Amino acid sequence: MAPSNSPDPTAVIASGGGRYSDPHHAFAVTSARIAETLTDDGWTVTVFGEPESALMALEGADLLIMNAGPGEGEGEIAPDAASGLTSALARGIGVLSIHSSLHTLGDVPLWREAIGGAWVEGMSWHPDISDADVRIVDRDHPVTAPAEDFTLFDERYTDLVIDDPGIRVLALHELDGVRHPLLWVREAGASRIAVSALGHTERSYESQEHRMLLARAALWAARR
Template sequence: MRALIATGTGRYADPWHPYTKTSPLIADVLREAGFDVEIDEDVDGAMTRLEGVDLLVVNAGDPWRSETTEPLPGASVDGLHAALERGIGVIAVHAALSSLRDYPDWPGAIGGMWVPGISWHPPLDRVRIAGDALPDGTRIDDFDVEDERYTRLQAFGERMVVARHETEGESQPTAWVRAHGASRVAVDALGHDERSWASDGHRALFAQLARWVTSRD
């Protein structure tokens, strides 16, 4: 199985998330799960190189915060669309909920977005994640992690929440899965920085998501 991690640099970088440090940690998880992994630091370019890729992981930020005004290449939009049409597996990590804003397919594919001024998170802290089960019945264990708790994300379409956390006493989705045409898609709202990937439970969750989105059973 081939995995490609599109990593936030340039207009997809931000001051808060060390994407070039967390992407190698994500790659380690995927390699342990049996994937051949490539890290691509050109997000838009990566979307033109998805032929033959089984799993696309987006670990990148909000391009609309950038001062860069270069137009998005049409080949990038077409590349992501074609990959989703053929059934590529996708995982959106943390700030990817605010990324790829210029790609028409992205919000509907991942089933949710960070809405500026509405979505928020408390300060990064140690948090308990309550696991549920994937559609195939695979159980996700509860675990602790040092991370942000994304809250009040906008949801699109149907999705199956497979892990949750609490913010101010209210349950919030930490991870969910869904189908988008021929593709299986997962969102992992964790992954702010290196501390998140030090959690064995988070690493196990991510590996489970990767196996599910690339499975055709």
């Protein structure tokens, strides 16, 4: 996908609301911090209070940021929302999946296919939220080239199910000697995808290193 003609990159944030909300995540708060991070980096950002409206408004956007819950409750995704995601990925929109978005849009298999893995109930889990040590393992990628290992207060997603063994893991955490990816990138058709398992609460975004990685991942995914 060629970059848009907009002088500033444009992002749509699909924030958890409606049936994509859950009692464990303050999506409106964390989405605001994500928007602030990108706005400070020169982006034009539009936040939608629930994902389906966002997926119907992707035309012309450089980047989709998903920050939402699993999509529980009655009903299925609106057909226009599903087709909006399909069309955007076909044209090569960049994607940044945040934290619990690893188990959203369960009724849209294309989402899991795009991000290359998932949180799977009964398999994936996390230790109690605490100071988390993030280890950078690939500094040859533009997202993490300037990054150093860092610590922030966050959840450490563990035993995620990786569908694409070819994902490029950029950062991880270690638990009992086992490495678990926290940040990875991949290409799905025409789209660049970045997935971050970090970002449980607003406190996670107090980390300068975390915000830097998000800003660089957004630019990379949008080919900016």
